Amino acid sequence: MPGAPNKKQKRADYRLARSQQDGATEMPKKKFYRQRAHANPFSDHQLEYPISPDHMDWAPFFPAYRTDPEELPEAAASNNDDRIAQRQPKRLRQDVEILDIGCGFGGLLVALAPKLPDKLVLGMEIRTQVTEFVQERIRSLRAQHRDSNEFQNVGCLRANTMKFLPNFFRKGQLSKIFICFPDPHFKARKHKARIVSTTLNSEYAFVLRPGGIVYTITDVEDLHNWMVHHLELHPSFERVSEAEQESDECVKIMTTETEEGKKVERNKGQKFVALFRRLEDPPW
């Protein structure tokens, strides 16, 4: 898709200008970060991902939660080349617990962060430009709320969660996973590319602790049926009752605050919400 010839240049100029004004409080403009809404999850993108959760350095994403260097006497010891059985030091005071898969332009993240101030919220997005937008957005918000220290608990990184979720999170690390307005992949041939599938649900169950919740919302009824069908079919999940779903604050935020949610609202579309609870694994 060849864009306007000077589009690239304009984007580069914009980014340069932003990077020069330190502590920018001005929000980034979406028009400089737009990107085609579909990515092939099977492709070998030039992704960067940690070898394992223990190798993940979260500090750049949540600088306010960084542990002090003197708390890490092991830091020097781990510097040797032989990483075997060398657990990397934890770099944050707490772990990421809430994940938005395919966070898009970050509407949900930004709305969730103030409501859950004692949890770390992370967005993962496969599109580079969009990820960058969210990172800029968080940077601006942090700068705007420097006094109240808000938005320090929210971060965003580029990742292909379908392939590399277990590289980032340990077993049972997460308490909530949001899957908001995912790519519907209408063609039957593309169904494996859907973010919810019988086999992929096992990975969500792996990173989610028992009692944790998967939130799904979509404006496509068939995709909703598909997600409900596959998550209900999976022995590790049960659907959360209507009543409980209504009382969940996150559902309201998810319905009204996501960028797609707003768009659907404007177009007077439907929204389908379904929540699923991670069950304890059966004895083995």
Next chain:
Amino acid sequence: MAPLPFQFLCALGQDGILCASRGDSLYTFSPDCSLIAEHPLGGRPAATEGAKEEEEEGERKQAPQNGSSEATSQTQEAEVNESATPPAKRRKVGSEAAVSSAQPAVGNDQQANNGGQKKKKGEKPADAAEKLYVILLKATSSGSHVVAVTGGNKTIFVLEHDGKGHLTELSQRQMVKRPSGIALTADDEKTILVADKFGDVYALPLIPSADDALDEGAAAGLQESIRLARKGANNLTVHTQRNLKALEEQARQRAAKQKQKEEQKEAGPTFKQDLLLGHVSMLTCVAVASADGRPYILTGDRDEHIRVSRGIPQAHVIENFCLGHTSFISSICLPQPDVLVSGGGDSELYVWDWKAGVLKSKVGLLQHANNEANVDGDKIAVTGLYPCNVPGGAGLLVAVCERVKAVFVFKMQEGNLTFAETINVAGYPLDVAFVQVPGQPSRMVVSLDQQDVEGPCPSSGLYVHLLGNEGQQQPPTYPNPEGGRIDLPRSEVEKILYTVGNLRKTEFDDVTAGGDQAAAGDAGAGAPGAADALSGAP
């Protein structure tokens, strides 16, 4: 043109019988190294599968002689089928890979394949041989059954072994996706685990029984998910004029398709196969393990993951991951019940406590390839890891790398893997089997590709190394049976024999992927500390 060498090997039981695959045939050799029999796969009436498939099998063979009128009618039929069956992958019709589509239908699919094949056969007859190529071979530990998988038509053959080297074909089952790894479950090896290139693992009964035939109920379950997929967007989800128009068009097409579908019977898999688990990545290997009397399934993929799942019936529960590889994984094995060894595109073999998901050690492989096998360069790709389970070789683990003229022997002691020796061989090793021979030293048999050896190559390419022999005895030689040889251009042969190296990711894949990405350098912005973690720096 070059004939194909013997590729895959397996020992049948403990009586010294060796089974080797060459092209689409299996050969069995007696303990005294004489040929017992040749078994062409799919070339005789199958015992359990319907005669229909057989018929088409024959039809396919006759295909080049048939008139073109039939060819065109079948091609049309194939197209019709394609539209009716959902998970068909469209393939590029290039000069190679001429399979028109991959479909779950057995009967119909054969026709579809025929259609594509015929087009090809006109131009390049050699390619067609790829259809029936053994790509995986495995025998039960007792040697009672042999499982062979052929590429191209993605068919799993199960053969019964009478204990004396004679094989009888029991079943043919055509998979939707190309299998990339097979394993047999520990419960008397009644179930075949099939890992495929799409990332899924299926369980198939070794011997399909009559009640396993897919009944209406099970088929309905499958239909259900297909039905869910049928409808797409609606006029509330699309908003632009053009999209709305497209939607109308889709609805019209769907109605037409529906009609068509009612006319012909819905095609689905005709045999029992249970989806156990799946990665969103190409699977390269699968193994079974057990701990505390419980079975587990270990799967390795191209994206550096080794997943430890519970065994049947709780295969949906992931116990943990063994993460540490920095390149693809191509082979995993368990030389001891509690120790997993994995290899692939990395320069070392990794030794794991798989139950805990902890890396115990790494054992260098590249250095030995460089020093002792005249390998230049800094990359190797492990084709296979073979733990030795025969007398005289207890605790040995043999590794073979792609296009490296050597066999690397390691020793496994008390959970520690150490390098033992390099055995240089006269060609590129393809597969290894350990054969226990009564009253004689056990043999390590290595199939070699000797095509780059100067001049004609009269030997079978089966290299024999006697274990625990200390060079006392001259190793026997296996004969090189005539017949059943498929001649292919050398480039085609290479494509069949050397597939592991292609698993390596290329560095600049992203340039074309991801639509209008501004710059690849963007990926660096706020990237996780992967590079950092690699060097181990805090």
